[in-house]
Amino acid sequence: MFSRKFLFSVNPLLKIGVSLAIVAVALSLKTLDAIVVLVIVLLALLVTSIRIPLKSAIAVIIAFLLFIAFGTLTLSNWQLALFYALRLLALSLPAPVFALTTSPTDLVRALQAIKLPSFLVLSLMLVWRFLPVIQQESQRILEANQLRGVELSRQPHRWFSGLFVPLVFRIVSYADEVTIGLETRGYDPSLPRTISKPLTWQSRDTVFTIASWLIFGIVAHLEF
Amino acid sequence: MAELTIENLSFTYAGQTQPALQDINLSVSSGELVLITGATGSGKSTLLNCIAGIAPTYTAGILSGDLCYQNQSILHWDIKARSRYLGFLLQNVETQIFTDRISDEIAFGLENLNLPPEQIPDLINAALSEFNLTQQQHWTIQQLSAGQKQRLVIACILAMKQPILLMDEPFAYLDRASASFLLDLLQSHAAQGQAIVLIEHRLDLVQSICTQSFCLHKGQWLTQTPKIQSVDRSSEVDHSTKPIVLQCRNLSWGGYPQFPDLTLRAGETTLLQGENGCGKTTLLKLISGLLRPTTGTIELLGKPQPRRIVEISRAIGFVLQNPNHQLFAESVLQEVQNDREILTQLNLEEQLERHPRSLSQGQKRRLTLGAVLARRPKVCLLDEITVGQDATSLNLMLELLKRFTQAGGAVIVTSYDPQVANALGAKILTL
Numbered sequence: 001m002f003s004r005k006f007l008f009s010v011n012p013l014l015k016i017g018v019s020l021a022i023v024a025v026a027l028s029l030k031t032l033d034a035i036v037v038l039v040i041v042l043l044a045l046l047v048t049s050i051r052i053p054l055k056s057a058i059a060v061i062i063a064f065l066l067f068i069a070f071g072t073l074t075l076s077n078w079q080l081a082l083f084y085a086l087r088l089l090a091l092s093l094p095a096p097v098f099a100l101t102t103s104p105t106d107l108v109r110a111l112q113a114i115k116l117p118s119f120l121v122l123s124l125m126l127v128w129r130f131l132p133v134i135q136q137e138s139q140r141i142l143e144a145n146q147l148r149g150v151e152l153s154r155q156p157h158r159w160f161s162g163l164f165v166p167l168v169f170r171i172v173s174y175a176d177e178v179t180i181g182l183e184t185r186g187y188d189p190s191l192p193r194t195i196s197k198p199l200t201w202q203s204r205d206t207v208f209t210i211a212s213w214l215i216f217g218i219v220a221h222l223e224f
Numbered sequence: 225m226a227e228l229t230i231e232n233l234s235f236t237y238a239g240q241t242q243p244a245l246q247d248i249n250l251s252v253s254s255g256e257l258v259l260i261t262g263a264t265g266s267g268k269s270t271l272l273n274c275i276a277g278i279a280p281t282y283t284a285g286i287l288s289g290d291l292c293y294q295n296q297s298i299l300h301w302d303i304k305a306r307s308r309y310l311g312f313l314l315q316n317v318e319t320q321i322f323t324d325r326i327s328d329e330i331a332f333g334l335e336n337l338n339l340p341p342e343q344i345p346d347l348i349n350a351a352l353s354e355f356n357l358t359q360q361q362h363w364t365i366q367q368l369s370a371g372q373k374q375r376l377v378i379a380c381i382l383a384m385k386q387p388i389l390l391m392d393e394p395f396a397y398l399d400r401a402s403a404s405f406l407l408d409l410l411q412s413h414a415a416q417g418q419a420i421v422l423i424e425h426r427l428d429l430v431q432s433i434c435t436q437s438f439c440l441h442k443g444q445w446l447t448q449t450p451k452i453q454s455v456d457r458s459s460e461v462d463h464s465t466k467p468i469v470l471q472c473r474n475l476s477w478g479g480y481p482q483f484p485d486l487t488l489r490a491g492e493t494t495l496l497q498g499e500n501g502c503g504k505t506t507l508l509k510l511i512s513g514l515l516r517p518t519t520g521t522i523e524l525l526g527k528p529q530p531r532r533i534v535e536i537s538r539a540i541g542f543v544l545q546n547p548n549h550q551l552f553a554e555s556v557l558q559e560v561q562n563d564r565e566i567l568t569q570l571n572l573e574e575q576l577e578r579h580p581r582s583l584s585q586g587q588k589r590r591l592t593l594g595a596v597l598a599r600r601p602k603v604c605l606l607d608e609i610t611v612g613q614d615a616t617s618l619n620l621m622l623e624l625l626k627r628f629t630q631a632g633g634a635v636i637v638t639s640y641d642p643q644v645a646n647a648l649g650a651k652i653l654t655l
Contacts, residue, residue, distance in 0.1 A: 105322075129322065151532070182322065184276060184307055186336035186384065193335045194338050194344060196341050
């Protein structure tokens with residue numbers, strides 16, 4: 001039933017609202033059961049909506065376990081350590097779930113719909129494009145190093161010349177290149193733009209809202 | 225009346241004394257298709273950048289002279305204001321893509337023009353059908369190859385129907401069929417009244433449709449367009465007795481159909497041909513180890529391909545499409561491991577102390593080839609050899625590759641230019 005595309009088509013403003021609500025709820029929860037339910041739901045959303053590379057998943061699990069181990073050592077209470085680790089997850093998961101399931105176009109339409117100042121829409125759009133571009137550029141630079149026989153993961157002394165310098169060049173030129181790209185495509189934040197697909201409330205938005213309230217209800221029931 | 229008039233335009237980059245453009249005059253009327261040629265670094269892209277307003281806004285320098293649209297000076301207009309009348313296809317189209325779906329990308333430009341919302345779906349459908357993209361309209365842009373992205377951005381820009389079109393190497397990544405399709409399309413847009421100015425190195429393709437052609441040399445018009453330097457035809461050599469250096473069998477990856485088997489002997493050159501998106505770059509990535517094949521085997525120098533890319537890289541060098549990812553050294557000389565001979569062969573000896581990133585795109589491309597060959601690989605993979613290369617620059621690269629194969633190296637190259645296959649005496653493998 002839960003299609004991979006479901007979350008992608010939910011209203012971005014609704015996703016922003018629910019993400020903020022999750023952060024607020026995660027900060028106010030005090031019982032382990034409630035936060036476990038919240039984190040399980042978030043993880044389920046993440047796994048069903050986004051393809052996560054195995055390496056990244058393993059790295060996150062290891063970091064999570066280390067966090068619990070460190071917490072147990074310092075607090076001498078594994079349950080409290082687990083609670084804090086889960087709270088950290090509950091605080092950090094909504095952002096990637098939201099960010100990775102919202103296309104730049106949908107974000108711009110959403111921000112225009114709430115009449116956000118155009119310079120803010122432009123800045124957010126550039127930031128939205130920036131993160132995946134930099135990730136892609138880093139990957140290409142790492143590959144180019146390997147093609148030259150340099151395994152950067154085993155040669156940290158070459159990180160500066162092999163990765164940081166070319167990456168900084170790319171980051172510096174990125175701002176200009178993308179602004180030129182935007183302007184040559186006729187984007188002018190000071191002029192009105194057509195919204196060809198205006199944001200409308202869809203049935204899936206109602207489903208998402210009801211499901212969110214239901215989950216918040218369960219979490220509240222466990223908490224109190 | 226001329227749509228675009230350029231009067232005594234000069235541009236000098238900040239920190240330089242020699243102007244990159246000097247006293248350029250040009251008049252382009254509605255329905256005209258103007259071709260600008262010239263060697264790499266001759267000022268072609270600088271000229272288009274000046275027309276579009278990118279120079280001096282983003283490229284620091286001093287601009288003088290005048291630029292007019294329908295006899296009205298636009299010299300003090302910014303890029304955004306000019307873009308209402310000038311459609312501009314940049315050399316690197318990736319920087320002009322802002323959405324993640326094909327139909328959204330076409331809509332983006334039309335929304336920027338603030339067209340009535342009810343007109344936009346029809347214009348999107350017209351652009352999709354004009355470019356045979358209707359079936360792919362819901363594809364994500366990530367799925368597209370370089371050539372398909374090029375086609376998409378051209379479709380986006382043509383859909384905006386500005387009266388003047390500036391295009392920097394629109395044919396660069398296009399296969400033969402897409403190129404001939406674009407030729408017809410440009411002619412029909414010119415016939416409908418658009419004024420088109422384009423830079424292109426694939427002169428064999430575009431010269432027949434241009435109404436005017438100009439050649440830039442060191443920032444000035446040459447009075448006579450020089451004869452196109454043709455690429456020398458290499459003599460056929462029998463390689464059947466040479467040892468096999470690379471063998472690929474039953475390779476497949478992702479959604480591509482199985483790749484044809486490939487056997488490459490020392491001294492041999494293979495040209496991979498096929499339409500945009502058929503998997504040429506993917507096959508090169510499989511051979512270099514950047515991707516792991518879903519099925520099939522690769523044998524390198526008679527042994528199974530090692531797992532680690534760095535081990536594969538001892539035998540295989542790969543010249544990527546974008547040279548900016550492959551330059552790491554502090555100077556041109558260091559980049560080729562102090563091999564001055566390679567720099568001489570690539571006509572880069574005057575730049576040996578310069579930082580690699582300060583070179584022009586064409587020079588960077590030559591340098592990455594030099595850097596790869598300086599490591600003395602057994603096999604050199606070269607993705608899209610002709611992109612950004614004028615005939616002279618391309619000849620230098622081809623000459624170096626010929627010497628490499630004569631010394632026993634093997635080459636796999638992708639290109640849409642049939643001259644490349646002739647010049648290298650290449651075997652053609654169609655995907």
